[in-house]
Amino acid sequence: MAGRKYSKQRAFIKQYLASTSSHPTADTVYDEIRKRIPNISLGTVYRNLNQLTETGEIIKLSCGGGCDRFDGNTSPHYHFICTLCGTVMDLDMDSIDFVNKCAAKHFTGRIEGSQTYFYGTCPSCLFQEEAELVSKTGL
Amino acid sequence: MAGRKYSKQRAFIKQYLASTSSHPTADTVYDEIRKRIPNISLGTVYRNLNQLTETGEIIKLSCGGGCDRFDGNTSPHYHFICTLCGTVMDLDMDSIDFVNKCAAKHFTGRIEGSQTYFYGTCPSCLFQEEAELVSKTGL
DNA sequence: TTTGATGCAAATGTTTTGCATGCAA
DNA sequence: TTGCATGCAAAACATTTGCATCAAA
Secondary structure, eight states: OOOOOOOHHHHHHHHHHHHOOSOOBHHHHHHHHHTTSTTOOHHHHHHHHHHHHHTTSSEEEOOSSSSOEEESOOSSOEEEEETTTOOEEEEOOOOOTTHHHHHHTTOSSEEEEEEEEEEEEOHHHHHHHHHHHHHHHOO | OOOOOOOHHHHHHHHHHHHOOSOOBHHHHHHHHHTTSTTOOHHHHHHHHHHHHHTTSSEEEOOSSSSOEEESOOSSOEEEEETTTOOEEEEOOOOOTTHHHHHHTTOSSEEEEEEEEEEEEOHHHHHHHHHHHHHHHOO
């Protein structure tokens, strides 16, 4: 919240996250930004990702899989994680933010928000699964 | 899914998780089990937590905060994470599992489940916050 | 016996941090 | 100038893994 100064590194990171819907990991962000700023350090990437997360300019996704992912889309939306290939994708669905009211009903604390992660098989893995079934059964 | 053999270590871990609703980290599980099995190793704890997660006997929570947490309560329920103190608690609320149908509506993959995490201020931190407000404003 | 499970320690992977220097305001 | 931001490297954590040994079936 204190006086923040402009930095090219932070600007590029934020811009990159706004431009993709691939929910990259810190390491992927690092690789991408290095194409533009070859001598950026991984520490700087982490520091900026954390700062942008704190200010709410980006979102950090802790959806399992060993490392966090980051999302430049801060409007309310929901994520799907494929349990086979690990891909994280946005879901096109209506708002379910009234679940916050359900949660608040019998709770004496303060609910400020929620994150919902959906799990299953992504379209691509589903297709592959079906193809394998066909080749095995010959149907 | 292969032939699994009994182990005292795994039995104790599962029993401990079933007995608490504190959503412990792997390290906390290690500390607790060591009270009963002093020479158990952290590797064994991780191996068993992973195996129990795979068989669905326990649940792994990736709710941010650096490390995963584990829950012996496998019946559908929801979690609240206090953004101030980090506590993870169960929420007493109605099922919202129809959100899976909302998610499936326009999705060509297969939705198999979901996890919802609620964030905010827990009752204890809320009380503290109010106490500080009173002492500052004198109201 | 056979084979899964363990303890130990080393290795891996992710994220944070200390510090001297650089750069925005 | 002031002090936030950086690059670099080391450190701190969290988790996994190789291997010889142990123990369940």
